[in-house]
Amino acid sequence: MKPDTTAREPLPAESLDVHDPDPSLYNDDLAPLPVSKRGWGAFEIFNVWSNDIQSLFGYTLAATLFISYGLNGWSVFAAIVLSGVIVMALVNLVGRPSVRYGIPFAVMARASLGVHGSQFPTLVRGVVAIFWFGAQTYLASTAIALLITALFGPGPEATFLGMPLVGWVSYTIVAVFQVALFIRGIAWIGTFLNWAGPAVYVVMFVLLAVIWAQAGNGLFAEIGEVFAGSGDYEGGPVAAFSAIVGTMVAYFAAVVINYGDFSRFVRTEKAMRRGNLLGLPVSLALFSFLALFITAGTAVLHGEALTNPADIVERVDNIWLTVVASLTFFVATVGINVVANFVPPAYGLANLAPSKISARTGGLITAAIAFVIGGLWVGFIEQIGIAAFVDTLGAVLAPLYGIIVADYYLIRRRRMVVSDLYSTSPDGAYHYTRGWNLRALTAFVLASVFSVATVWVPALSGLAGFAWLLGALAGAAAHVVFARLAPRAPAAA
Known part of the structure; x- marks a missing residue:
């Protein structure tokens, strides 16, 4: 291979032109995005994470952590903040190359797995996202159903596939809204997130004020009991603390892997880091604090x-608060659904055949499949234990993060040849064996077997909370070892 002549610090994205890209690897959605065309700053990144935290599932998770592990409240807060710091460190690492080069996750994966080898893991990531996109679309529709019921009544009681007429109307509204938002482009998605994130906090403070006024001093007595902790978690306080940290890290894992899909729209690395700081440990602590007080009030x-x-909004006897809160939690859930579960499969499908599938076409395919999944969720899919299937796919993906990060920082020393990411030439830096890095793929398979075992092998069930982190570490270690056992000279610019 040719010797590496790239600078240790890469040039600005505007000067990293792609010369004669192969149509099978390139389209406008996958091309490097110059800084001049980026419109995101720290506030947009902050709201990506705020919407992730503020979804209906995110609230339920945060509230449950305080009452299910037997720890005192301060220990739970510490565990939640620590998980936010860990996730912040993870996304700062994987987001940095996408900020510098303006490339999405699917293209970034080509450097370590090969220009064709990246298709498999990005497709698996897309499958996981499509399943959760359908499920989260259904969850977001429950907020709209609550709104419609509050204004017009419950409607007919007859159900089809587990949902009444109001449920199907709400579900269709949410599905169409999400597709329309995605089609409008990343600028509209950013604007939507910027509105939704702060709006949810305003509604939560109002909801807290209403519940506080109704509960009176009994609120503080209940919070005191929560902060005291029951101490009855099997394995003791250390195991409980570790379980909370592992659960919260796993909650963000899906967005962590393809974080480059969003960091590429940020103007500077400093803005990305500031947004991650405010959006993860800081926003996570504030949201958990509000969830604790509101749940204690109920x-x-x-x-x-x-x-x-x-359920909380439904029992608050105030029609206007019900309307506003329902709409706000709807937009918060839609916001993270688009970010975590719509964008990844759209880019993943585009990566399969860039000359035929754009990100918009990939998004429409995603929406169609996810609509069926969400429509069948209550009546069928949820009943057959689909969570284990999706958890297994997630475990398969965990090593991918470690491989990508280890390849960029430890093997390539932060040097990339952008044009070769779009080239099928045998002399390209990322061509490997017919476009597949077999050593990296071997590391990926071996580490994935370990990650999947934590889901299915009872003896490893104690590692389940940290399965994603352990899988990522295993993938990174195996990739570095295999690369050094059979060294390959870096390619030239």
């Missing part, structure tokens, strides 16, 4: 701790 008012925001 325990005082209703005799049980309600962890689903839709």
